Amino acid sequence: MKAHIFPKSALKGLSHTIRIAAAILPLFMAAHADIAAAAGTVTSENLQIGADLTYPPYDYLDNGTPAGFDPAFMGRLATHLKLKPSFVDTRFANLILGVNANRFDVIASALYVTPERAKQIDFLPYLKTGGSLLALSGAGFAPRTPEDLCGKRVSSIKGASWIPKLADVSSKVCVPAGRGAIDVREFETSPEAAQAVLSHAVDAQFEDSAVAQITANRLGGRVAITSTAPLYPVVIGLGVKKGNDALLSQLKTALASMKSSGEYAALLKQYNVAEPTGGDIALALGSAQK
Incomplete structure (x- = not known):
C-alpha cells in the first residue's frame, strides 16, 4: 500500500496543533483535579483529613497509626458519614493553606477558632480547652x-x-x-x-x-x-474550605448524630475537654461573626 504523503504546510500546521494540545492538556487535567478535590466527600468514599500528627494527646502516631482525640473523633464522625477517614500528616502552620489548596477535605488538628482564621476558612467548633x-x-x-x-x-x-x-x-x-x-x-x-x-x-x-x-x-x-x-480559654474547630457548604453541612449532621448516640460526651470525658457553648463560640469568632 502506498503511504500517504502530506504537504509540508500541512505537517507544520499539524505540529503546531499538537504543541497547543500538549500545552492545554495539563491545564485541563489540573482544573479537573481541582474540581474533583473541591467536591470533597460529595463524590468520594474517603474523607481526607489534614492533621499535624506530632501533637499528643490530640494528634500523634502510635506505631504508625494516627491516634489521639482528633483521630478518635474523626473516626467516629466518618462512620456517621459512611466514609473512610484518611489522615494527611501536615505541619500545623500549613494546615489552612492545605485545605484551601484542596490537599484534604477538612482540618482536624486542635485548630483554635479565631476571627483571623475564620476569614480564611469555615469552622465547625467541637471542643474547648x-x-x-x-x-x-x-x-x-x-x-x-x-x-x-x-x-x-x-x-x-x-x-x-x-x-x-x-x-x-x-x-x-x-x-x-x-x-x-x-x-x-x-x-x-x-x-x-x-x-x-x-x-x-x-x-x-x-x-x-x-x-x-x-x-x-x-x-x-x-x-x-x-x-x-x-x-x-479557646474553642477548637474543624476547618473547611470556604464555599464547601455541602461538606460543612454533612459534618454538622454527623456531629449531631454523635451527640445523640452519647459517643461525643464519652470522648470529651476521656480527654478532659469540654463542649463549647454558644457564648464561647461567639466570643471566639469575634468580629468574624458580625
Whole structure:
C-alpha cells in the first residue's frame, strides 16, 4: 500500500496543533483535579483529613497509626458519614493553606477558632480547652500568668493563636514597665518546643493545657505546669474550605448524630475537654461573626 504523503504546510500546521494540545492538556487535567478535590466527600468514599500528627494527646502516631482525640473523633464522625477517614500528616502552620489548596477535605488538628482564621476558612467548633505554662522543675522560675513572662524567652509551636496575645502583653505591659519584652521562639512541633526548655534555650513553654499535661507526664517530672488556671480559654474547630457548604453541612449532621448516640460526651470525658457553648463560640469568632 502506498503511504500517504502530506504537504509540508500541512505537517507544520499539524505540529503546531499538537504543541497547543500538549500545552492545554495539563491545564485541563489540573482544573479537573481541582474540581474533583473541591467536591470533597460529595463524590468520594474517603474523607481526607489534614492533621499535624506530632501533637499528643490530640494528634500523634502510635506505631504508625494516627491516634489521639482528633483521630478518635474523626473516626467516629466518618462512620456517621459512611466514609473512610484518611489522615494527611501536615505541619500545623500549613494546615489552612492545605485545605484551601484542596490537599484534604477538612482540618482536624486542635485548630483554635479565631476571627483571623475564620476569614480564611469555615469552622465547625467541637471542643474547648485553654493554655498552660511549663518550666523546668526546681529551676526557680515558675510563671503563673503571661505577665510573668516579661523579659523571658518562651517556646511555642509555630503559628499558635496565643503568640499574638503574648506580643500584646509584651508591648502593653512588659515594655512600658521596663521589664523587657517577651521573646517568643517558634518551633515546628510541640516536642521541639519542650526540648528547648530542657536544653535551657528558653525559660518556659506556652502550650495547650491537655498537651502540657501529657508533656509533663512523659518527661517524668523534669518540667512542670506552673500556671494555676487555664490561660486564654479557646474553642477548637474543624476547618473547611470556604464555599464547601455541602461538606460543612454533612459534618454538622454527623456531629449531631454523635451527640445523640452519647459517643461525643464519652470522648470529651476521656480527654478532659469540654463542649463549647454558644457564648464561647461567639466570643471566639469575634468580629468574624458580625
